[in-house]
Amino acid sequence: MKRKLTTILCADGVRFGAHMEADEAEAFTRLRRHRDMMGELFARHDGRQVNTWGDAVIAEFQSVVEAVRCAVEIQDAVALENAGLESPRRMQFRIGVNLGDVMIDGDDLYGDGVNVAARLQEMAEPGGVVVSGAVHDFAHKQLVVGFDFIGEQTVKNIAEPVRSYTVRMAGRNADEPDAPSEKIRLSDEDLFSKTGRRADRILAWVLAQPKKVRRSAAMIAVFFCINLLFTGIANPWFIFPSLPFALIIFLHVRRTRRAGLEAAER
Numbered sequence: 001m002k003r004k005l006t007t008i009l010c011a012d013g014v015r016f017g018a019h020m021e022a023d024e025a026e027a028f029t030r031l032r033r034h035r036d037m038m039g040e041l042f043a044r045h046d047g048r049q050v051n052t053w054g055d056a057v058i059a060e061f062q063s064v065v066e067a068v069r070c071a072v073e074i075q076d077a078v079a080l081e082n083a084g085l086e087s088p089r090r091m092q093f094r095i096g097v098n099l100g101d102v103m104i105d106g107d108d109l110y111g112d113g114v115n116v117a118a119r120l121q122e123m124a125e126p127g128g129v130v131v132s133g134a135v136h137d138f139a140h141k142q143l144v145v146g147f148d149f150i151g152e153q154t155v156k157n158i159a160e161p162v163r164s165y166t167v168r169m170a171g172r173n174a175d176e177p178d179a180p181s182e183k184i185r186l187s188d189e190d191l192f193s194k195t196g197r198r199a200d201r202i203l204a205w206v207l208a209q210p211k212k213v214r215r216s217a218a219m220i221a222v223f224f225c226i227n228l229l230f231t232g233i234a235n236p237w238f239i240f241p242s243l244p245f246a247l248i249i250f251l252h253v254r255r256t257r258r259a260g261l262e263a264a265e266r
Contacts, residue, residue, distance in 0.1 A: 002104045006060050007067040007097065007135070008117040009047070011038065011074065013055035014092040014126040022088065030091050031055055037077055044210070045070040050109050058117070060109060064099055064138040068167065069207075071095045071129045072145060075169060079127060092127045096120025099134040116162055119155035123164060133163030144207055145169075213252050216245035 013019075019027035035057060042049055042059045045066035050058040061067035074095065082090040098120055100113025116132060124130040131139070136147050146168035152161035206217045220242040227238035 007064045007099050008114050009059045009067050009097050010117040010121045011057045011093045011095045012121050016055040041070050041073050064135050065142045067097050068139045094121045094124035095129045097135050098132040128169050129167040131165050136165045216248040219245045
């Protein structure tokens, strides 16, 4: 049997049985909608769906970095849909990502590489992502998102402990109030910290987008910096050469949102 080194993503539903018990038809419809969304994101990041087990999905990626980007985008998309739902109806997923050796059987993959990804997702918080040490080593310098070391984890049916990291999913908790609704006055230090985190999230979103969107955002940033250095922000001429690039970003966001709404209607 042939073997290869590849990146495996495992996503599994949280308390899916409870959702089925509450309303089978709605739970199945929403699960299928989430799977369709995941399939689109897999393809966008050069991945492919390998298998589905109940409410779990297994996917393979050529790139470690793209696998982590896809995992973050999946959790963002699920959180966006959950934002408009009451807490008992929110369907969440845990995701694990591993780089490992697998056995190939037709289109299916087997072996420790797959098993570790499945065990990593069990460690994740609802709406979170946990990656192996190998994934962290390849991806942490290429991505803006942060990683938190959670130790050498002993997992079922794996002899050696697995070095594991959580991906820092700032602001992903749908139960937390949005920042604009906060009533507490922020100190200068807190305000700076929140502004920095917001900038990190924006940059992470840009880096996760297709190449044409990243290039458009880069051009707008270049125009802004030139404007700031030579004429000052009081004369914001950078807006006019930035308009075509802003239009590209706007059309991409609108197209992505429309695709999400169409998927929701299905």
